[in-house]
Amino acid sequence: MNMRRQNAEGYGSRCDRWIRAIGLTFTGILLVAASSHAGALNVSWTAPTKNTEGSSLVDPALYRVYYSTSASPCPGSNFVQVAASTLIPSPNQTVSLQLTGLATGSTYRVSVTAVDTDGKESACSAVASAVAEVNSEVAPTGPVSFGTVTIGSSATRTFTVQSTHTGTTTGTASVPAPFSIDSGSPFTLLGTGATAAVTVRFTPTSTAAASTSVSFTANGDTQSRLVTGIGTTAADTKPPLPPATSAGPPQSPHAIEPSNDADDPRAVIDWLLDRSSSRGR
Known part of the structure; x- marks a missing residue:
């Protein structure tokens, strides 16, 4: 100039x-x-x-x-x-x-x-x-639950970041412990409709309920998604009860077959009952 x-x-x-x-x-x-x-x-x-x-x-x-x-x-x-x-x-x-x-x-x-x-x-x-509009979208749009996870193991959920403009979108995802970014960050999206999968992992270290936000930052724009999970111990996981079985009808305590064997205690009982009955007449 x-x-x-x-x-x-x-x-x-x-x-x-x-x-x-x-x-x-x-x-x-x-x-x-x-x-x-x-x-x-x-x-x-x-x-x-x-x-x-x-x-x-x-x-x-x-x-x-x-x-x-x-x-x-x-x-x-x-x-x-x-x-x-x-x-x-x-x-x-x-x-x-x-x-x-x-x-x-x-x-x-x-x-x-x-x-x-x-x-x-x-x-x-x-x-x-x-x-002015945002330059990317994140799905799901609502809270994401990881459910109940045993301490010592982990569970994952996947989010999809999609570009809504014609240029290049670059970004990252972050989340506090006990959650972590498993894969997909950083990401680069080229053109409208381009997508990237970001996987978040929940690794509980206690039985306390965990709740925090995953932050997705793309071209200076930050969006957040709520994630929740509950840690549990192996002892809290009780084995299932065995299937119920049908039992036969209960037997009467007096449903005893008579016996003629003098050495059989049942024969002695029968003799005493007969003797007591005859005295009562």
Whole structure:
């Protein structure tokens, strides 16, 4: 950007004859997943190649991307900077970045300026607007139970992270003990619909109930899922009772077959009963 002051015949400084146009456009607007999560916007624009009076732009240092929910974001206190890739931008060169940590569902306005190597800043570009959305989804969306697990063993559950935008999504998953990430972290998702499986393991060390959150962070956006589990000891696991069997009808204590054997105690009992009965007559 040739922003050195013009001579007396130049009618003003180069700062007054700044960029002819910055074509600000939004590409790959992300889809809504959950209003409780931080949102993101993919922003891209065509790098300017001419000054307002038509001369070639030769010394851009960086671009400032101003953003706000107000109608006029530029100039303002909320902005990010992107270094220029070259001092002489080529025609139709696209510059892109992602704004993260935004309020999901809110409409943001964005405007871009260029800053030269002397620190002079151009006028603000036209304002573009879009709704900030999350850039990935995590399933299941609700709490996940690992059930009852014996101490010394473990159980696993799998979550699916899916990209909801056209760019590249990179992220990680984390969770406190007694849970751990078994596989799938870090992950990289290329394009809309790409998925990654993240497996979480529950390894109880006590019989206390465990409850915590798994955090999935992707491109600056963090989503959480509640996980629960209960530890148990082997002694708490009782073996099943044997199947019930049908018993025969109980026998009467007097259902004794008579015996004629003098040495058989039953014969003596019969003789005493008969003797007692005859005396009673």
